[in-house]
Amino acid sequence: VTYVEQQLRSQLADAPPIDAPPELIDRALTRAGHIRRRRRMVSSMALVAVLVAGVSVVLRTAPRPTPVRVTDYPPRSPRYSVGVDGRAAAMGHGDMWVVGAHDLVSLSTVDSHVVSRVALRGPEPASSVAVSRHAVWVARNGVVDMFDLDGVLQTQMFLGGSWRIAAGDDDVWLVTAGQAQRLHPKRFEIIDRVPLPAGVPDATVVSPGALWVLTDRSNVVRIDRDTHRVSATLALPAEDFADIAWSSGALWAVSPTAGLVRIDGSNFTVNSVSAVSGTKVTTGAGRVWVIRHDGDGVLVSLLDATTFAPVTPARHVAGTFSLYALAAGDDALWLPSLDGSVVRLPVP
Amino acid sequence: VDDAFREFAEQRLDALVRFGWALTGNRDDAHDLVQTALTRTALAWPRVRRKDNPEAYVRRAMVRTHMNSWRRRPALDIDLIEVIDLDDHAAGDAERDAVWRALQQLPPRQRAVVVLRYYEDLPEADIAELLGCSRGTVKSQCAKALAKLRPLLAPDPEEVAL
Numbered sequence: 001v002t003y004v005e006q007q008l009r010s011q012l013a014d015a016p017p018i019d020a021p022p023e024l025i026d027r028a029l030t031r032a033g034h035i036r037r038r039r040r041m042v043s044s045m046a047l048v049a050v051l052v053a054g055v056s057v058v059l060r061t062a063p064r065p066t067p068v069r070v071t072d073y074p075p076r077s078p079r080y081s082v083g084v085d086g087r088a089a090a091m092g093h094g095d096m097w098v099v100g101a102h103d104l105v106s107l108s109t110v111d112s113h114v115v116s117r118v119a120l121r122g123p124e125p126a127s128s129v130a131v132s133r134h135a136v137w138v139a140r141n142g143v144v145d146m147f148d149l150d151g152v153l154q155t156q157m158f159l160g161g162s163w164r165i166a167a168g169d170d171d172v173w174l175v176t177a178g179q180a181q182r183l184h185p186k187r188f189e190i191i192d193r194v195p196l197p198a199g200v201p202d203a204t205v206v207s208p209g210a211l212w213v214l215t216d217r218s219n220v221v222r223i224d225r226d227t228h229r230v231s232a233t234l235a236l237p238a239e240d241f242a243d244i245a246w247s248s249g250a251l252w253a254v255s256p257t258a259g260l261v262r263i264d265g266s267n268f269t270v271n272s273v274s275a276v277s278g279t280k281v282t283t284g285a286g287r288v289w290v291i292r293h294d295g296d297g298v299l300v301s302l303l304d305a306t307t308f309a310p311v312t313p314a315r316h317v318a319g320t321f322s323l324y325a326l327a328a329g330d331d332a333l334w335l336p337s338l339d340g341s342v343v344r345l346p347v348p
Numbered sequence: 349v350d351d352a353f354r355e356f357a358e359q360r361l362d363a364l365v366r367f368g369w370a371l372t373g374n375r376d377d378a379h380d381l382v383q384t385a386l387t388r389t390a391l392a393w394p395r396v397r398r399k400d401n402p403e404a405y406v407r408r409a410m411v412r413t414h415m416n417s418w419r420r421r422p423a424l425d426i427d428l429i430e431v432i433d434l435d436d437h438a439a440g441d442a443e444r445d446a447v448w449r450a451l452q453q454l455p456p457r458q459r460a461v462v463v464l465r466y467y468e469d470l471p472e473a474d475i476a477e478l479l480g481c482s483r484g485t486v487k488s489q490c491a492k493a494l495a496k497l498r499p500l501l502a503p504d505p506e507e508v509a510l
């Protein structure tokens with residue numbers, strides 16, 4: 001044992017007393033309590049975080065319910081570019097014919113490719129198109145063009161005035177204010193002229209045995225296709241009807257305000273059957289299509305021609321459309337737009 | 349739990365403060381050290397109590413806290429370290445004063461070894477366990493501490509052997 005060790009043992013053992021305040025214990029316990037509470041709080045927060053993370057993981061990985069689809073109406077709306085500002089359209093011979101201001105284009109309804117394209121001669125813009133058994137007819141301001149089914153111009157007739165055109169298999173009708181003219185389906189000759197009651201024709205359509213003309217947006221004139229005489233004049237329940245179409249033994253007229261009206265083809269009774277309003281109506285496969293302006297596009301409604309009930313909910317189609325260009329086939333509605341494309345809405 | 353802990357702390361508080369004083373050489377630091385060690389003991393009291401030697405746990409906490417806090421302190425000029433105020437208790441005791449002053453100049457680890465060895469009179473094995481090191485480390489640290497204390501405590505250049 002060295003001197004230093006001896007000094008350490010003796011002097012340290014003889015250390016003077018030092019105060020030991022009891023509040024040291026209280027302060028230690030208080031501080032321990034704070035630490036315990038803080039630990040519990042952190043544990044609780046960690047538990048909550050774990051639970052939240054677990055729930056979010058479960059929600060992310062849980063199978064989501066498949067959205068209920070009313071129908072496939074339509075699953076997609078294919079658009080086909082045709083390069084024509086579609087102002088009028090008609091179906092015929094397996095093709096959909098679209099006429100723009102200065103062009104006529106046919107689009108295959110089978111594979112949606114452009115079959116033919118032809119530029120109209122002259123500056124007059126087209127306003128109406130119809131397809132007969134042997135030809136395609138385009139009415140323009142003062143001019144009527146006849147094309148063969150390959151899109152080749154056959155004849156051009158200068159008639160003056162504004163004309164509406166409608167075609168059956170073997171008869172073609174041009175309608176203007178005060179008269180209707182029946183044309184020869186091949187030779188492009190005027191066969192007969194039928195006087196009409198006064199009024200501006202707004203639309204015309206051919207049905208079995210009759211030509212129907214909407215005049216002054218409030219009357220329908222029926223012309224017998226055999227006798228070439230006016231067989232009936234019917235008053236519609238409003239003065240803003242925009243279009244007419246034929247289907248299932250009845251004439252359908254649509255108004256932007258009065259909705260859809262059905263005119264029985266046998267007894268000429270007029271019945272309002274639906275509140276679906278529009279500016280254009282067309283028919284196909286026992287169904288009635290109606291379109292009207294809706295925001296940045298059009299609203300397309302589809303009704304059953306027998307029950308008058310909507311087949312599907314109305315469908316909004318965005319785009320710039322002429323409110324008078326519409327063509328319905330057996331399996332789809334074709335909607336030409338003014339920006340050079342055609343939208344195909346399949347029948348559900 | 350708090351009652352049992354309080355009973356233990358009240359019984360051993362004086363000894364713990366003296367031990368803290370020996371470690372720190374400063375009454376306030378000794379109080380802080382004891383309070384910190386008691387806080388840790390209170391938090392671990394159920395586990396500490398089961399081991400039947402809570403005081404060893406407190407002392408271990410004091411030693412380790414002292415060494416860790418010393419590491420965290422900025423380096424101080426040795427002249428600025430507060431020395432134990434012995435005037436109130438042992439006025440005129442020059443030898444004891446010299447021992448405590450000399451202890452202040454040791455690094456914390458060597459000082460802890462000296463305090464445990466010569467103040468607590470613990471064997472090297474217990475000191476090694478308290479400090480969390482080997483017995484060899486305890487022996488080397490103790491030898492280094494004595495070497496530093498020798499010129500400070502020896503009355504003349506020649507050490508007196510007994």
